[in-house]
Amino acid sequence: MVAMPSAVPDTLPVRPARRPARDPWAWLLAMAGGAGLLLAVFTAFVTTSTGQLAESMALEAATHRLASLHGPVTVVLDRLPEIAGVVGVAAFLVLTVWRRRWFASLVAAAGFAGANLTTQVLKNVVLVRPDLDNGVPYYTGNSLPSGHTTFAAAAALAVFLMVAPRWRPVTAAVGALFATAVGAGTFVEAWHRPADMAAAYLVAACWALAAGWVILRTGADWNTVGRANARFPHPAGHPGWDVALWAGGLLSVAGAWLAFQAAGGVPALAPGPERHSGWHFLAGLLFSVGPGLLVFGFLATFFRWQSGRR
DSSP: OOOOOOOOOSSOOOOOOBOSSOOHHHHHHHHHHHHHHHHHHHHHHTSSHHHHHHHHHHHHHHHHHHTTOOTHHHHHHHHHHHHHHHHHHHHHHHHHHHHOOHHHHHHHHHHHHHHHHHHHHIIIIIOOOOOOSSSOOOTTOOOOSOHHHHHHHHHHHHHHHHSOGGGHHHHHHHHHHHHHHHHHHHHHTTSSOHHHHHHHHHHHHHHHHHHHHHHHHHOTTTTEEOHHHHHSOOGGGOHHHHHHHHHHHHHHHHHHHHHHHHTTTGGGOOOSTTSOOHHHHHHHHHHHHHHHHHHHHHHHHHHHHHSEEO
């Protein structure tokens, strides 16, 4: 008697998904790292005489060059934070209505609000700028982190949290352009010192990580990609976006250091309106941008790693 073959099931078993945000330790470590970097930036540039002098000369250089700007350029610089913020908020609202991810929208909005509130508390209550005997003017008091830059970066990251994994890398790249444009404009307008922008990016990143963990854990269905998507990514999710952000950030920070050295480095630091140079301006401008590109590059890579897999 010939044995009949067993019936083939209509559906094959599906391998269990690797859930999103599967490593809580990694999220905690990333947030702790962001907070540690924020403290390091504050310590290096605000509490030391060398840091204060370096930023003061960069700010003097920006003030000197601002006087040469006229007409539409200054209007655009004045309105740039509001423009970037409005675009980010508008994109966030459109995504909320279109995708109807109501809880995720609420969490992302909470992260946006938390970042801006944290900046104000840090700047006005927690962090104190010492008045050192180094000739650096104290009239501005503590300005770290930058409120304008925090607003723009947090708005861009709220959009970043709301999109599907395959769209996050390109969203991070576009958001980084918006946030760092505000950071650069804020420096050129001589509203803030370069380290203020670096701190603002870090504040926004810490809150994006906290909100992102909740969003990925509670929205596992739309934060999980298939194996084919992981091997052959959508153009908007290609790793090249991450690489571009990392490369741009590293080159900007390295360029800031080289420009500072070209200006004479630490031995050339001295207070006074005539002590700055174009190299100081370039160093301040690049350092107002580079950390933002690195922060967005890190988040794009980190969220790619922590997205779910089928």
